[in-house]
Amino acid sequence: MSTLTAQNRERLKEISVATLSTALMKKGLRNQVIYGSLPLNPKGPRMVGEAYTLRYIPAREDLDHIKVFEDRSHPQRKGIEECPPGHVFVIDSRKDARAASAGCILVTRLMKRGAAGIVTDGGFRDSPDIAQLDFPAYAVQPSAPTNLTRHHAMDLNVPIGCGDVAVYPGDIMVGDGEGVVVIPAGIANEVAEEGYAMTQFENFVEEQVRAGRTIFGLYPPDEKTRAEFEAYKAKKK
Amino acid sequence: MSTLTAQNRERLKEISVATLSTALMKKGLRNQVIYGSLPLNPKGPRMVGEAYTLRYIPAREDLDHIKVFEDRSHPQRKGIEECPPGHVFVIDSRKDARAASAGCILVTRLMKRGAAGIVTDGGFRDSPDIAQLDFPAYAVQPSAPTNLTRHHAMDLNVPIGCGDVAVYPGDIMVGDGEGVVVIPAGIANEVAEEGYAMTQFENFVEEQVRAGRTIFGLYPPDEKTRAEFEAYKAKKK
Amino acid sequence: MSTLTAQNRERLKEISVATLSTALMKKGLRNQVIYGSLPLNPKGPRMVGEAYTLRYIPAREDLDHIKVFEDRSHPQRKGIEECPPGHVFVIDSRKDARAASAGCILVTRLMKRGAAGIVTDGGFRDSPDIAQLDFPAYAVQPSAPTNLTRHHAMDLNVPIGCGDVAVYPGDIMVGDGEGVVVIPAGIANEVAEEGYAMTQFENFVEEQVRAGRTIFGLYPPDEKTRAEFEAYKAKKK
Amino acid sequence: MSTLTAQNRERLKEISVATLSTALMKKGLRNQVIYGSLPLNPKGPRMVGEAYTLRYIPAREDLDHIKVFEDRSHPQRKGIEECPPGHVFVIDSRKDARAASAGCILVTRLMKRGAAGIVTDGGFRDSPDIAQLDFPAYAVQPSAPTNLTRHHAMDLNVPIGCGDVAVYPGDIMVGDGEGVVVIPAGIANEVAEEGYAMTQFENFVEEQVRAGRTIFGLYPPDEKTRAEFEAYKAKKK
């Protein structure tokens, strides 16, 4: 679906969500970071992958009882088995963390199937166990109650809202230690390239600031700094 | 879609949302009143009709600009022209009233087309004008900004959440001076009949209480009260 | 319980909640206005009376079903029948308006029994009907669902929190068109007297300001204004 | 400060806040409507005027006691006496309505001095009295406690936030029955002219929709509708 190049996919693993959000702002997109969704394991692997979505609506007591999972077409269960490898499973939980969006068994299955991560604007149950997995998982807070108490899994791979951000299937989801950014599929390569260039420069700036240099003339750079940065890059090669 | 009888449709216009929510609770459904959505004109007409839904997701600056309305397939505009007469237009605005779900021109068109009302868990713009219409409209608060600043109209007549309640197309929406209740289509006749019986009894109780009677033995009724009520009903006929 | 004099009880009907809250602040009490609870009928009668309290805790599905009201010792029903005339029925709903604290039948009964008003930090059902009664009722918003869906009536006439304010049985509750203030029983006479004096002065100030006078030297008053006010009071007698 | 022409000032009294917010969005400004601030008297006069601002910070018990108003340089009192005629007094209350931003005496004085209105993202005390004045006043909710319990008046006529919107002194504040919009001073004439043209067209559309016409081809207009509208305007003159 997305035409993200292999090189840019690798680059996205090295660019922070903060830097990507600035690259997106330069293109007029000010609202691409999922509000409030944080990594269960901040020291776990970085996340990059296409969005595969699940939409929840509110539960209704007669429809959302414990037997529903016996149906193989139940969207939550079906989605876990159908999310393509390399994709990120993104859940619209209407920012309601009072019931779980998923639990450790499903997240483990998703990991085994080769998915790139899981994101909700609600909560996960079994969150201490999920935090142990070598798998990126993002949520607003732990939430022990089963999804059935609040959520009804409605459909798969439709455009959704997640944490006040629009997520279209195929958008590139990138996650690091402070959150998740949504890059529209059509501009993913450009944003990766812009973000890569920005990161190189920020690394140079960090080095200079750690060495005691003022930010004036450095960040943003004046002519002299720009020349220094070119020399720094040349030397790095 | 729904098989609500004409008699029960009329009855629903006489039963309060409060009474209907109790009738639903007796069936195990505790969460059918749309939270926070109130009538713009509390003294306007009662609302009864099948749900016809619109789903919004968050806006994205490059997709949601002023030109989008030129497209006749834009779901908000299309929905206004396709909502069947007698139906209620119900909007999932993700409880975000920072931009309008609709404005007076569209609400007027909906009224002219014979719809039974409009409900959002967000806000309406031109709300003072909408409040003048002889048409039931429910929202959380006035909201002047156009929908494009926050909302992207995504699809029509799919199951949605509205004010933390599940709304399936065809469910019966009933609104009065204090809010809106969602009656699942399959039990609408039963609930209307139960609500009708409850209302008759509550009217009797109100009359008694206004005359100075204690609620003990009256509400809920003991044997003696039940007999009195049967006599009252017989006399009323 | 309270020793509020008859004269001060009458005076409290003429003093605004705003003025009383300032009189309380002068005594070091900064947090006596119930946050968010507004009159259903802003043009209805003023409210003054001793607090009689009901405490709700969260509901539990097995305990809070429709049959509980058959028990005459159910605290909500018992309280409505036992609240002394002249008292205000104050309900701790934990600031949760997602279910009703009471409905029109009970409020009517309370009115008939001679109570002075009803206050909740949640919502009332049948609120359009309650707004028609000649009886002061204060709530955060309309709420159609029966109390059983969220609230369990626990006990009567214990100290409670209401809208983030402590309410002790016997405290003097005063309500006007913009809210409710809680005056600790022990200082009710002093506060009424202070508030009465403040109101006389504010009326004088309002008159002056309407006539075009600056607030400097007037509000608060300098020596000259104080003298004018004394003359004004003398003339009024 | 602003160069709003007299004609455009008059026009702004006829253009809805909703229409103005769309005119602003066309210029890339998506966040100019003050969230949650509604008119105390929805049927009162329209508001148009330059912003004159007051900034509150949180109160501190030792600094914010009842004596502070004796000081003529107290910013709240000073601002009320210095706000230029025709200006709107705009208050940054940090969206905290738990204490009043102002009360009826000060609002009356402001009215007498010829101000064009008052806006807060908090609350007013004496709100039922303020609602009686022939003066536009906007707040989030009634709030009886004196400002001293929560707010410390800090400075006058500096740029502030109000309801999540930036307000610079001299910006044009426009209020109608559903809220307040902030028009940056430098584009006020353009926005007034664009809004005026939009309003003429919307009036035409309303008329057509009331007569039963579909919104397709009408709103937004196709070529044929554009021609009809030109004819309609010609006839109106």
Place this chain on the structure above:
Amino acid sequence: MSTLTAQNRERLKEISVATLSTALMKKGLRNQVIYGSLPLNPKGPRMVGEAYTLRYIPAREDLDHIKVFEDRSHPQRKGIEECPPGHVFVIDSRKDARAASAGCILVTRLMKRGAAGIVTDGGFRDSPDIAQLDFPAYAVQPSAPTNLTRHHAMDLNVPIGCGDVAVYPGDIMVGDGEGVVVIPAGIANEVAEEGYAMTQFENFVEEQVRAGRTIFGLYPPDEKTRAEFEAYKAKKK
């Protein structure tokens, strides 16, 4: 008070709060997990014990000053000294974490007296020190201010609300790394047994999923899986 068997008490230490909440949902109880209360030390010991409760109401400046603790009957201090060994001290802080529910000295004393844990829907002060104790403590967030600034300790061992859940004295409180669940005393043995059986099955499922098996037919199990699980259990013995 509770008749929880020693074996079931031990079992509860091995069952996750997530699993217990599902076991409760099977019995129709959808709202037993305390919302937002998380362990200060997620790697600390598990918590199981009967509820012993403290109820706070809002503070009032004249009643809640620093001298109140000198009174031995002050409910917070008395409760800490009277909470029975093996019980969990549960505090109704009205979900207000702006002041502490308790601090390290009292929590240490509770631990020394043999209590099983402490839970609040507010915050604890000295939270970094409490997190070092070998004692389960659950709160919404750290909160340095003393309880007196917001809370007045009202009574001990009455039914309360905690994080929107009803807690009756004697209910079984179970806490793990993601929160706390309240098991009504009367069904504690059944729930422990159901939860124990569920945990055995979930362990089997986890093992299978980690080995790469699909969840279809496994979770929930079909006939074949059920047989496999019986074999697995038999082998385990």
Place this chain on the structure above:
Amino acid sequence: MSTLTAQNRERLKEISVATLSTALMKKGLRNQVIYGSLPLNPKGPRMVGEAYTLRYIPAREDLDHIKVFEDRSHPQRKGIEECPPGHVFVIDSRKDARAASAGCILVTRLMKRGAAGIVTDGGFRDSPDIAQLDFPAYAVQPSAPTNLTRHHAMDLNVPIGCGDVAVYPGDIMVGDGEGVVVIPAGIANEVAEEGYAMTQFENFVEEQVRAGRTIFGLYPPDEKTRAEFEAYKAKKK
């Protein structure tokens, strides 16, 4: 600006924010702890220093674009270069963490310039990197988007609100593992001394409680305990 003695500055590093907030409450100041702002690195160094402030107002799209940082007088950048050594950089972000208040480059520069810490009632970007610095930083949550998307840096070193607390330039900011307290400059020495005495006593109490002693008579102390404590202090010297 502040006359905090060197000895008291050292003492403040040993006194908990909890203890200091009680010392302030004894002086009538109940609202000095910044609500919700927690350390990024709870195990990092303690923070003590004078407040140097930055005030943000809401962003406006035409004013807050990526080029603004090229201006050396931009208050955020200027403030980072001008904050005096030993001072704490305190940011009024209007409790809005949807965009960053600052990022790692600026925080590093501040550290290198000898500042004592940084506090916001919003969020920081690059928060995992900031958490690695040997520098106290306090925020409500991680926030990747650049400040420009929500915040406009307005002015430096004016009185502000931060997390609902008034902060005046020169006030003493103290931070530990559970938050930040604001000590008005004029009473900083007194509060440090009172807090120091309280801490000595609390250490004694902790020791006693760990050894199994009841809190009755100990905390608060009776005559006998006071004598014991004097002996304990004498022995410590």
